[in-house]
Amino acid sequence: MSSKLHAVKRFAMGGLFLAMPLLAGGQNAFSPGGNDYLIAGALPGDQTFPNAAISATGGYLVWQDNSASTKGLRIRAARLNSSLTMSGTPFLVSTNATRAGDREKPQVSLLNGGGAVFVWQDGRIGFQRIYARFCATNGAFSTGEILVNTYTNSFQMNPAVATLVDGSVVVVWSSSGQDGSMQGVFGQRFSATGTKLGGEFQVNVFTPYNQRTPAVAGLANGNFVVVWVSELQRASASVDIYARIFSSTGVAVGSEFAVNTSTTNLCANPAVAGSPQGGFAVVWSQKSDVTQVSPNNTWTPAVSRSPDGWDVFGCLLDANGAAANVPVRLNTYTYGDQYAPKVSAFGRNYLTVWLSLGQDGSWEGIFGQFLSSSGGLEGVEFRVNTTTVSRQIHPTVAADGINRFLVAWSSFDAGTSFDLFARAYDLIRVDAVAIAQGMRLSWNTQPGCVYQVQVTADYVTWANQGSPRVAGGYSDSLDVSATNGMACYRVIRVVN
Amino acid sequence: MLRFFQRTFLVLALAGAVNSASAFSLAGPFEDWQVEAIGYNIPNNADVSGPKNLGEEYRWNVKTITYGFDSSFLNYFGAKGTAAVMQAVAMLNNLTNVSQMSSDLSEFPTDTRRVNYQASALGLLDMKTYSLAILLEELGLASPDRYAFTLRDTRVVNSVPQYLVIKRNFDPVTSVPSSYVNDALYTYYIGSFTLPVTFVDAVEVPVDPLAFTHRAVVSISGGLWGRGAGFGGFVTGLTRDDVAGLRYLYGKSGSWRNLNIENLIPGTTGSGQNSGDCPWCPVGGTNTVSTNTVVDLALRPGVDKITFQLAKYDSTFGFFITVTNQYTDSYMTNGTLKTQTTQRVLTQPDILFSAEDLGLTADGFPFIWRRSAPNWVNNDALNSQAALAGPGVILPQAVITFSKLGPYIFNYSPNFLDEAGGNPGMLWGFFDGTTNAPVVFPDGVSIQYLEQQVLSGH
Numbered sequence: 001m002s003s004k005l006h007a008v009k010r011f012a013m014g015g016l017f018l019a020m021p022l023l024a025g026g027q028n029a030f031s032p033g034g035n036d037y038l039i040a041g042a043l044p045g046d047q048t049f050p051n052a053a054i055s056a057t058g059g060y061l062v063w064q065d066n067s068a069s070t071k072g073l074r075i076r077a078a079r080l081n082s083s084l085t086m087s088g089t090p091f092l093v094s095t096n097a098t099r100a101g102d103r104e105k106p107q108v109s110l111l112n113g114g115g116a117v118f119v120w121q122d123g124r125i126g127f128q129r130i131y132a133r134f135c136a137t138n139g140a141f142s143t144g145e146i147l148v149n150t151y152t153n154s155f156q157m158n159p160a161v162a163t164l165v166d167g168s169v170v171v172v173w174s175s176s177g178q179d180g181s182m183q184g185v186f187g188q189r190f191s192a193t194g195t196k197l198g199g200e201f202q203v204n205v206f207t208p209y210n211q212r213t214p215a216v217a218g219l220a221n222g223n224f225v226v227v228w229v230s231e232l233q234r235a236s237a238s239v240d241i242y243a244r245i246f247s248s249t250g251v252a253v254g255s256e257f258a259v260n261t262s263t264t265n266l267c268a269n270p271a272v273a274g275s276p277q278g279g280f281a282v283v284w285s286q287k288s289d290v291t292q293v294s295p296n297n298t299w300t301p302a303v304s305r306s307p308d309g310w311d312v313f314g315c316l317l318d319a320n321g322a323a324a325n326v327p328v329r330l331n332t333y334t335y336g337d338q339y340a341p342k343v344s345a346f347g348r349n350y351l352t353v354w355l356s357l358g359q360d361g362s363w364e365g366i367f368g369q370f371l372s373s374s375g376g377l378e379g380v381e382f383r384v385n386t387t388t389v390s391r392q393i394h395p396t397v398a399a400d401g402i403n404r405f406l407v408a409w410s411s412f413d414a415g416t417s418f419d420l421f422a423r424a425y426d427l428i429r430v431d432a433v434a435i436a437q438g439m440r441l442s443w444n445t446q447p448g449c450v451y452q453v454q455v456t457a458d459y460v461t462w463a464n465q466g467s468p469r470v471a472g473g474y475s476d477s478l479d480v481s482a483t484n485g486m487a488c489y490r491v492i493r494v495v496n
Numbered sequence: 497m498l499r500f501f502q503r504t505f506l507v508l509a510l511a512g513a514v515n516s517a518s519a520f521s522l523a524g525p526f527e528d529w530q531v532e533a534i535g536y537n538i539p540n541n542a543d544v545s546g547p548k549n550l551g552e553e554y555r556w557n558v559k560t561i562t563y564g565f566d567s568s569f570l571n572y573f574g575a576k577g578t579a580a581v582m583q584a585v586a587m588l589n590n591l592t593n594v595s596q597m598s599s600d601l602s603e604f605p606t607d608t609r610r611v612n613y614q615a616s617a618l619g620l621l622d623m624k625t626y627s628l629a630i631l632l633e634e635l636g637l638a639s640p641d642r643y644a645f646t647l648r649d650t651r652v653v654n655s656v657p658q659y660l661v662i663k664r665n666f667d668p669v670t671s672v673p674s675s676y677v678n679d680a681l682y683t684y685y686i687g688s689f690t691l692p693v694t695f696v697d698a699v700e701v702p703v704d705p706l707a708f709t710h711r712a713v714v715s716i717s718g719g720l721w722g723r724g725a726g727f728g729g730f731v732t733g734l735t736r737d738d739v740a741g742l743r744y745l746y747g748k749s750g751s752w753r754n755l756n757i758e759n760l761i762p763g764t765t766g767s768g769q770n771s772g773d774c775p776w777c778p779v780g781g782t783n784t785v786s787t788n789t790v791v792d793l794a795l796r797p798g799v800d801k802i803t804f805q806l807a808k809y810d811s812t813f814g815f816f817i818t819v820t821n822q823y824t825d826s827y828m829t830n831g832t833l834k835t836q837t838t839q840r841v842l843t844q845p846d847i848l849f850s851a852e853d854l855g856l857t858a859d860g861f862p863f864i865w866r867r868s869a870p871n872w873v874n875n876d877a878l879n880s881q882a883a884l885a886g887p888g889v890i891l892p893q894a895v896i897t898f899s900k901l902g903p904y905i906f907n908y909s910p911n912f913l914d915e916a917g918g919n920p921g922m923l924w925g926f927f928d929g930t931t932n933a934p935v936v937f938p939d940g941v942s943i944q945y946l947e948q949q950v951l952s953g954h
Contacts, residue, residue, distance in 0.1 A: 045931040046931075048613060066929055072929065125608055126604070126608070127605070155605075231681050239681065239703045266701070266703045268705060269704065269705065287701070310705045340706055390951065391617055412617040415947070418613045
């Protein structure tokens with residue numbers, strides 16, 4: 001096998017089934033919808049911690065920005081059009097000029113009837129509060145800045161927000177000292193117009209030590225799920241990911257439960273995405289084991305740290321919280337640290353992105369992996385950022401619910417320091433048209449990427465149909481002969 | 497048996513009995529068992545102190561500490577360098593008296609770290625932040641992020657290597673050893689290292705890869721691997737646990753009073769305003785006539801608050817202008833707190849900031865800062881019958897030196913032997929969270945030049 005083909009196999013991606021004579025469902029594959037692009041333009045100062053929410057018609061990108069005010073970090077946002085580029089100019093979400101301190105770590109969720117809700121942590125360091133602001137379909141703010149948390153001692157931080165099936169909104173965050181021991185996880189529901197629904201509620205059951213850094217997702221059945229990190233809950237040596245499901249009215253459906261199965265590995269940075277199919281995916285960072293590399297009878301050198309530090313793990317759960325699969329490691333490249341994953345979903349498709357240290361040859365890079373509907377890996381991991389020099393940090397991912405994922409991150413750029421970059425991933429849409437000798441398959445492509453048509457007769461074993469094809473434009477086609485009426489074709493992207 | 501040891505000593509372990517989220521570590525001279533082979537006094541780390549147990553701490557017993565900049569610092573770092581250090585000093589001077597702090601120190605944040613992202617991409621270290629961290633070390637604190645877990649001993653028993661891990665990170669209220677620093681949990685693993693010397697250590701592991709790895713400010717310079725703030729990292733002030741350590745050392749009254757038998761700094765005299773009411777004054781001595789008699793050896797509380805005062809440097813003649821530092825000393829006699837006015841005549845600052853080429857580590861990396869070991873005086877014999885490593889006092893002078901190596905480039909054979917293939921090293925800078933361009937030392941190094949270096953592929 002030539003080295004080129006070997007390389008192709010290494011970078012093989014998942015694909016899309018095409019049955020002859022009919023298209024078949026099944027696995028999906030995505031093609032980058034374009035190169036990296038400056039999604040909010042080249043702005044002065046540092047634009048960091050982006051978060052996005054999109055639909056087929058566009059959406060919002062929100063970030064923290066040190067150039068909007070001389071008094072500290074502020075929250076800015078931009079509307080995105082259907083092409084996932086900026087519509088208009090960036091605007092300030094947090095406009096209050098009297099509160100001291102920074103506005104940080106923004107999150108955004110689209111409202112079911114149009115519009116969006118933004119949340120962020122707000123205040124001087126060590127004494128932050130959680131704020132929210134709603135905007136209407138036309139993009140105009142429909143509320144002022146709403147103090148989300150009722151308990152205001154110590155600090156509240158790391159907010160997350162989700163919109164539920166019934167149109168209401170739930171915000172969760174970490175609160176220090178409120179549950180009686182260090183940080184706990186709390187939530188507050190809102191109507192779509194920004195009115196508080198009920199009081200704030202405690203998410204975690206186990207309260208000693210820290211329960212922190214929560215994430216939240218709406219579920220297809222109307223419920224929502226909160227995930228968080230809990231320290232020293234399962235054992236004296238455990239830091240785990242816990243989850244709890246609530247009804248849309250904020251009533252716990254059951255008690256909290258551990259998501260990760262390992263009891264000896266540290267876990268951190270949970271993210272969660274609900275699938276329209278009913279379940280949800282949880283991803284997190286997980287520390288690899290310490291390995292004893294030089295066991296001998298002297299006390300030095302005796303042990304050494306495994307070079308594999310943090311990895312990204314994930315699993316799918318059904319709507320009741322039952323694990324659909326055993327957690328799997330999502331990153332293939334394991335040397336050093338892969339961490340801080342984010343996940344988004346539409347249909348049966350999940351995309352996870354994370355930070356990887358040194359993998360792209362220069363500091364942090366953004367890498368991704370699709371998950372199948374069974375929780376396994378779909379294809380292999382891929383690098384998201386085209387530019388690799390210096391730092392690419394703070395990745396986030398959003399799905400439009402139809403056929404695209406949007407990945408955004410912050411990257412160092414000459415002259416304007418850190419700017420926001422993005423890349424879209426489009427579902428590979430394969431069309432089949434009957435021709436005299438068989439069928440003509442055509443699909444969308446990204447120039448420069450390499451695609452492979454594959455065929456199967458048993459839906460298990462796939463064979464390459466022809467050679468890998470380097471896309472020169474935004475579409476490609478291949479004529480196939482109809483020698484077997486039961487053949488099924490798919491197109492996969494094999495090189496980024 | 498082996499599994500037992502692996503589980504006990506090699507697998508990540510945490511202290512399940514931890515009830516606190518707050519802790520600090522104390523610094524002092526290395527004890528006999530604090531040797532290089534188990535992670536102390538590591539040459540590459542330019543270590544100057546080891547972690548101390550409670551009751552064996554070292555501290556200053558003057559209320560005012562003078563600091564100054566010598567000509568090497570002024571010539572290289574200039575006005576912006578002195579401004580960086582003075583911002584750090586201001587953070588210490590702005591602290592309230594220990595006696596006025598709340599019991600739980602809730603007025604102090606558990607995290608004061610920020611990132612200037614431009615500086616992070618350019619490989620800059622914030623001089624203000626490191627100055628503050630090193631000053632905390634000079635005041636008697638050690639890195640809780642380094643000594644939450646530390647080795648007391650290692651040996652081979654029945655052919656099985658074993659490691660005795662202790663905690664030198666203490667809750668300021670309960671005195672319980674803690675695995676938390678500023679609310680952040682640590683665990684550890686036993687790691688072995690070969691550069692520049694072979695040693696093993698209980699290496700702290702933060703439980704969140706996104707968390708800053710040096711949660712207390714003092715840990716930024718006192719951590720095992722230094723560079724604790726990271727490129728672009730800076731602090732906005734002291735954290736709760738930094739303050740907790742200072743409160744333990746310098747508490748004067750109430751629950752936080754820390755009494756030790758101490759001498760005054762040598763050369764300290766009375767100011768001529770004292771009453772002569774002292775435990776060693778002759779019977780019949782007056783308590784109405786002013787005297788230069790000073791009560792030297794006495795049971796003393798902490799000084800409650802230390803203020804840093806700039807010692808001015810006469811750059812024309814090349815010496816520090818002599819100052820007389822007059823202050824009120826407090827001591828106990830017959831269970832009563834007494835005061836006396838004392839003074840020190842200073843021809844040199846207590847803490848001197850300097851600049852020089854500090855040389856290289858054994859593996860060829862430039863040292864970027866150095867601090868001299870404080871002048872420790874162990875007063876154990878005065879305070880107890882036991883053989884302890886303290887308590888004691890810290891005497892001047894301490895010297896804090898920043899590297900003036902300037903911009904440097906690493907080249908590697910055989911493929912990276914020209915300027916374009918070189919890898920730029922870290923530089924001292926001075927920055928905050930605004931969009932103001934970072935100051936790069938020596939002042940005048942072009943930001944654009946650094947950006948070009950970064951974006952050319954390094």
